[in-house]
Amino acid sequence: MNIHEFQAKELLRAEGVPIPPGEVATTAEQAEMIAKKIGGMVVVKAQVHTGGRGKAGGVKLAKTAAEAKEIAQKILGMRINGLTVHQVLVTAAADIATEAYIGIILDRASRKPVFMVSPAGGIDIEEVAAKTPEKIMKLPIDTRYGLQPYQASELGFFLFDDVKQVRAASKIMMALYQAFMKYDASLAEINPLVVTPTGEVLALDAKMSIDDNALDRHPELVTLRDETAEEPSEVDARNSNLTFIKLDGNVGCVVNGAGLAMATMDLVKYYGGEPANFLDIGGSSNPEKVVNALRIITDDPSVKVILFNIFGGITRTDDVANGIVTATKANPLKIPIVIRLTGTNEEIAMKILQENGFSASSDMDDAVQKAVALATKGGKAA
């Protein structure tokens, strides 16, 4: 789960990271009030789950509260990379002497969280890694012991020469690590970490992602989820315990298991079609899930055909068949459906489907080819 900059800053501030004061606004008037309260120069920043906000015009300086209002008016409602801006952060502006980067990401190869720091901050760290890898220091952390002060100090000396700044940066790194572990983050970064002309070290931007698997033990974080920042069909799917990602094609896919779901999408493409979504109904045998899956897929007007690909293991195929029958009785389908079922209770499933006027195949390639043919025939002009 991604959280917004202002939310990440609140979590980090609570751990002791020095961050200029700021508050979030949903209207231009609120933005003006906050700017007035802060006094002096402020920055108005779009709060959306995407990078490149600055380039898109979503981050602007304001000299007065009136100007902050004007800017907020422009940024609120703006679309950045397909996402609408509903909130802006209004925060005190800081003078910048130098910019650095500090971040923690989970590293699969070392099976540890890895600290990455660079004196070349303020720009995309992937760009730094590609062009000037010598400007990045990486340090894997053994989470059984945590980040040790000497390690934080090593990282600090990589960034700065002035010992006061090194100490300040080390303290910030300890706090960042604390927050990373405390909230089960999979990413936590400060970019830029700036030094002001008077030598103060400050975090001007922050980004955190929380491990979805850990949300159960962080009820305090669940409220940070911003559903307006997501595709409505994906929110609906999550609330129905389905994993769903909307794509641009017209073949609606319902599959059990993430790997098979991806392989099914790939096969659709292989036979010349375009998948409309990734949808994994998971391992449980619940007809209700099938009903919800069908509803979410048929809500998308671009879907021209529905393709089921179920390999029964834990999932019982007769449960899936019952789900299809129940859902289509309640809401008769207006588009064709192609069903592939094999595995646990396949014979029962086939019988249920046949009795209700459906046909099903047990071969994946056959089913996908049939679905693609139906989608192209009924879809865009040939």
Add this chain to the structure above:
Amino acid sequence: MSIFIDKGTTVIVQGITGRDGSFHTKQMIEYGTKIVGGVTPGKGGQTFEGTVPVFNTVHEAVKATNANTSVIYVPPMYAADAIMEAADAGIRFIVAITEGVPVNDMTRVYPFVKEKGARLLGPNCPGLITPGQSKVGIIPGRICMPGNIGVVSRSGTLTYEVVYQLTRAGMGQSTCVGIGGDPINGTNFIDCLSAFEADPQTKAIAMMGEIGGTDEQEAAEYVRKRMKKPVVGFIAGQTAPPGRRMGHAGAIISGSAGTAAEKLEAFEKAGMGIALRPIEFVEQLRARM
């Protein structure tokens, strides 16, 4: 021969009285797996299905049964503890089926298990099966057939699909291993490839990877440098958009890294066969054996 498990493997089930644990324990017993005990705290002294003794702790279970392997079906928030308990009790091979284990838990668990000298498979995996001998986990037994193809995969149902296609084509399997779709797992592709290379029964290997991370690229490098047996690879997620997690916590293309194209290129460089569809494993393996 086979890898990791065979008919001599003795297994205890952690979470044996739970919904998933009890269902799959019955299936494993039916397949012929030697289930020697189960663990559910507070239910020690009972028996499961009238035959399998249940213990309160893994230490007790190991002492009483001499089990060398454990399979874990406990809920995600307790999985890390269950894995460490098994390793501490002297279990040599730990198979964690549980899906949804917080990844920061695994950063603590992995070095602990390693220091105890045990091997962990998973979490979030379907387990493994040596057809005709033993299955530990949830892979359906009837789609498998004894033979000489080693199968290793990051996925569950996609593994079933490929195994099913192989069996239909008359190509049996030595062992089928699902390593799981999480970013941090106990056993990776290279661990399985090296075990298959050393296993005299295995003649060729089918490997199913997916987008995200660099495990497949590292595996390809290992194949190129160290393996004599033929390996055929597949990557799920060729059509996946970057930045979106495709179900599995590990299946995400971040930046320019972890794409299917990058992985397939690594396979090609390593001289591996490539299956663009699951069914192509059959011809690709046949051509190399």
